[in-house]
Amino acid sequence: MSTAPPEPDVRGGGGAEDSRTGESAEAQDRVWRRDFxxxxxxxxxxxxxxxxxxxxxxxxxxALTDSPIVAGWVAAASTLPxxxxxxxxxxxxDRCDRxxxxxxxxxxxxxxxxxxxxxxxxVPEPWPFLVVAAVVxxxxxxxxxxxxxxxxRHVVPDGEAENAMGKSEARHHLALVLGRPVGGLLFxxxxxxxxxxxxLTSFVSVVSLxxxxxxxxxxxxxxxxxxxxxxxxxxxxxxxEGFGWISRDRFLCSSIxxxxxxxxxxxxxxxxxxxEAERNHLSGSLIGTLLATSxxxxxxxxxxxxxIVRRFRPQATVKWCVAAWLPFVVIVAMTGDPVIGMxxxxxxxFMGAYINVALAVHQxxxxxxxxxxxxxxxxxxxTTGAVTLGASASGYVIKFFGxxxxxxxxxxxxxxxxxxxxxxxxxxxxxxEPTLVTLLFFFTLVAVWSLPRPDFRWRRQRARWxxxxxxxxxxxxxxxxxxxxxxx
Numbered sequence: 001m002s003t004a005p006p007e008p009d010v011r012g013g014g015g016a017e018d019s020r021t022g023e024s025a026e027a028q029d030r031v032w033r034r035d036f037x038x039x040x041x042x043x044x045x046x047x048x049x050x051x052x053x054x055x056x057x058x059x060x061x062x063a064l065t066d067s068p069i070v071a072g073w074v075a076a077a078s079t080l081p082x083x084x085x086x087x088x089x090x091x092x093x094d095r096c097d098r099x100x101x102x103x104x105x106x107x108x109x110x111x112x113x114x115x116x117x118x119x120x121x122x123v124p125e126p127w128p129f130l131v132v133a134a135v136v137x138x139x140x141x142x143x144x145x146x147x148x149x150x151x152x153r154h155v156v157p158d159g160e161a162e163n164a165m166g167k168s169e170a171r172h173h174l175a176l177v178l179g180r181p182v183g184g185l186l187f188x189x190x191x192x193x194x195x196x197x198x199x200l201t202s203f204v205s206v207v208s209l210x211x212x213x214x215x216x217x218x219x220x221x222x223x224x225x226x227x228x229x230x231x232x233x234x235x236x237x238x239x240x241e242g243f244g245w246i247s248r249d250r251f252l253c254s255s256i257x258x259x260x261x262x263x264x265x266x267x268x269x270x271x272x273x274x275x276e277a278e279r280n281h282l283s284g285s286l287i288g289t290l291l292a293t294s295x296x297x298x299x300x301x302x303x304x305x306x307x308i309v310r311r312f313r314p315q316a317t318v319k320w321c322v323a324a325w326l327p328f329v330v331i332v333a334m335t336g337d338p339v340i341g342m343x344x345x346x347x348x349x350f351m352g353a354y355i356n357v358a359l360a361v362h363q364x365x366x367x368x369x370x371x372x373x374x375x376x377x378x379x380x381x382x383t384t385g386a387v388t389l390g391a392s393a394s395g396y397v398i399k400f401f402g403x404x405x406x407x408x409x410x411x412x413x414x415x416x417x418x419x420x421x422x423x424x425x426x427x428x429x430x431x432x433e434p435t436l437v438t439l440l441f442f443f444t445l446v447a448v449w450s451l452p453r454p455d456f457r458w459r460r461q462r463a464r465w466x467x468x469x470x471x472x473x474x475x476x477x478x479x480x481x482x483x484x485x486x487x488x
Contacts, residue, residue, distance in 0.1 A: 031213055031214070032155055032156060032157060032160075032214070034213065035155045035212050035213055035214045036152070036155050036156055036164060038208040038209070038211055038212055039148065039151070039152065039155060039208065039209070039212065040167060040168060040171055041208055042204055042205035042206075042207070042208030042209060043144075043148055043171065043205060044171045044174070044175055045201040045204045045205055046106060046109075046141075046144070046201050046202055046204070046205040047141075047171070047172065047175040047179065048175045048178060048179050048182065048197075048201055049179075049197050049198035049199075049200070049201030049202060050137065050141050050179070050198065050201075051175055051176065051178075051179025051180055051183065052179050052180070052182045052183030052186065052194045052197050052198065053113070053137060053183060053194050053195055053197070053198040054078050054134075054137075054138075054179075054180075054183070055179065055180040055183030055184055055187075055194070056183045056184070056186070056187040056191075056194035056195070057074045057075065057077075057078055057130060057134050058071040058072075058074055058075045059184070059187050060074075060130060060187065060191055061073075061074040061127060061130055063191060064125070064126065064127045064130070065127050070127055073131055074127075074130055074131055074134050077131050077132075077134035077135045077138070078134040078135070078137065078138045079138065079388065080135070080138070081135060081138035081139040081141075081142050082138060082141075082142055082380070082384045082388075083381070083384055083385055083388050085139055085142045085143070086142060086146065086377045086378070086380040086381040086384060087239060087242075087374075087377050087378065087381050088377075089142050089143045089146040089147075089373075089377055090146050090242060090373045090374040090375070090376055090377020090378065090380075091239060091242075091373070091374055091377065092143070092373070093143075093146045093147045093150045093372075093373030093374075093376075093377070094150070094370060094371060094372070094373035094374050097217075098147040098148075098150055098151045098217040098373075099147075099151065099209060099212065099217050101143055101144070101147040102143075102144050102147050102148060102151070102205075102209055103206060103209050103210070105140040105141075105143045105144040105147070106140070106144065106202045106203075106205045106206045106209070107202075107206060108136065108140050109136075109137055109140045109141075109198065109199070109202040110199050110202045110203050110206070112133050112136045112137055112140070113133070113137075113195045113196070113198045113199035113202070114199055115129070115133070116129055116130065116133040116195050117192050117195050117196065117199070120191065120192050120195075121192075133195075137198070142380075144205075145380070146373055146376055146377055146380065147217075147373070149360075149372070149373075149376045150217075150369075150372045150373040150376060151217035152164060152168070152364075153364050153369055153372060154214060154217045154369065155214055155217070156364075161360075161361050161364045161365065162305075162306035162307075162309045162310045162357070162361050163306045165305075165306070165309075165356075165357045165360040165361050165364070166302050166303065166304075166305045166306035166309075166357050167302075168360070169298070169301075169302035169305065169353050169356050169357050169360070170299050170302035170303050170353075172298075172302075173295050173296075173298035173299040173301075173302055173349070173353065174295075174299050176294075176295040176298070177292055177295035177296060177299065181292075182197070183197075239374065241371055241374060242371060242374030242375050242377060242378045243378055245367055245368075245371055245374075245375050246375060246378055246379070249366060249367075250424065250425075251314070251315055251318075251362065251425055252359065252362060252363070252366070254420070254421060254424040254425055255318050255355070255359055255421070255425065256359075256379055256382055256383070257382075258322060258417050258420065258421050259355065259359075259383060259386075260382050260383055260385075260386035261386070261413065261417055262322075262325065262414065262417055263383055263386040263387050263390055264386050264387075264389055264390035264393075265329070265390070265410045265413050265414060265417075266345070266348070266390070267387060267390025267391045267394050268390055268393075268394040268397055268398070268406060268410055269329070269332055269341075269345055269407075269410055270291070270342075270345060271391075271394040271395060271398060272332075272341075272394070272398055272403055272406055272407060272410075273332070273338045273341045273342050273345060274287065274338075275398060275403060276336070276338040276341070276403060277290075277338040277339075277342070280338060282338065282339075286339075287342075290338075290339065290342035290343065290346070291342065291346075292346075293342065293343060293345075293346025293347070293349075294345065294346040294348075294349040295349070296346070297346050297347055297348075297349040297350040297353075298349035298350065298352060298353045299353075300350060300353075301349065301350035301351065301352065301353030301354050302353040302356075302357060305317075305353055305354045305357040305358070306357065308354060309354070309357055309358045309361055314358035314359065314361050314362040315358075315362075315425055315426070317354055317355070317357075317358040318354075318355050318358050318359065318421070318425060319421055319422060319425045321351040321352075321354045321355050321358075322351070322355065322417065322418055322421045323418050323421070323422065324351045325348050325351055325414060325417075325418070326411075326414050326415060326418050328344040328345070328347050328348050329344075329348070329410060329411050329414045330411050331344040332344050332345060332407055332410075332411070333404075333407040333408045333410070333411040336404070359379075363375065363376070397409075
């Protein structure tokens with residue numbers, strides 16, 4: 001074996017950094033694929049448990065207290081950490097050992113689920129345990145996700161970034177499709193079962209992290225003294241550096257702002273469709289099935305995105321996928337049938353998966369490894385904040401404007417988003433864009449043609465009965481998952 005020191009990694013993107021220069025390319029390929037499989041597999045199990053527990057939390061709160069207010073507290077407790085902790089989590093991921101952050105996050109989740117499980121059987125009124133457990137679980141999920149996104153770059157070679165990001169996005173949508181139904185099913189079998197699943201899946205993630213061969217998932221050698229030390233004012237420049245990298249990257253900045261505004265619109269759309277579905281007395285099982293179209297479409301998009309992103313580059317992919325959102329949003333505005341509207345809304349997740357993969361690939365190539373955690377924290381903060389804002393304001397918007405005017409208002413907003421992105425996102429060499437535009441136009445045409453045709457006679461009849469249909473109908477409180485931005 002050669003005794004010469006390894007050459008420094010001077011590539012634009014990240015990759016597994018090997019200590020032996022004489023190791024064969026085949027062996028290196030096996031190592032990074034094995035580590036990536038372990039990292040993504042453990043994360044997929046963990047996310048399945050997280051979503052299952054999150055789905056069971058409000059159900060358990062209602063079963064324990066019969067109070068919608070407590071159920072609302074529990075639901076908010078699991079989402080608020082995502083709004084407040086992404087920025088500090090990004091800074092910690094860039095200053096500390098990322099593998100250790102992921103391990104500790106998952107171990108805390110295991111202990112958290114065990115404590116909640118014991119509390120459910122030993123405490124007379126265990127709902128405060130449920131609120132605290134939701135906060136802890138949501139906080140650990142934030143730290144794990146940010147550290148994981150930054151660590152992937154140290155595992156995956158440059159040429160495999162598109163495939164890796166596509167698999168990561170597909171894993172997210174698959175967990176989204178399966179997590180909530182599994183959580184509801186386990187809750188029906190026993191109130192504590194979803195939290196047993198959460199503990200087991202977190203433990204699987206811990207085991208997978210322990211078997212990683214790539215031990216150092218950051219650009220520096222972590223020491224016992226490394227980390228966050230000193231007053232907050234000394235940390236401010238580190239936060240500003242994350243915002244600075246985004247603001248200097250015109251493509252990334254424009255795309256994130258567009259996705260954040262779109263996330264608000266998608267939250268309003270799904271609440272609008274749920275309201276109309278309730279008013280037309282659609283069954284809960286049918287509504288749940290229609291909502292699942294978002295996860296299925298996102299999964300299909302993530303599986304096919306790597307080849308498109310590699311062929312047409314992230315800039316072209318984002319620009320024309322945002323444009324492809326518009327016809328589906330217009331369908332929601334033009335039809336009063338919630339079934340058609342939910343199918344159109346679900347199809348938007350197909351383009352959303354393409355956008356997420358394209359942005360992740362761009363980050364892996366354009367953002368230095370030592371600030372990737374902070375940049376990812378800022379991006380998650382913006383997109384998660386938009387989801388929270390949209391979910392909180394959607395009921396008020398629909399109540400103030402009315403369902404149909406709100407739908408047209410959202411469609412107009414998306415028209416503005418498309419116009420802005422087409423103007424701001426440009427490529428130096430747009431030679432392949434006509435082909436991509438043709439493919440997206442063909443996909444949109446096929447998808448629109450395959451949707452059920454609206455029954456305009458039903459709409460006229462509904463207009464005559466509008467007063468009776470609207471009487472006494474309350475707006476639901478919560479929205480649903482969005483196609484772009486989020487995590488997850």
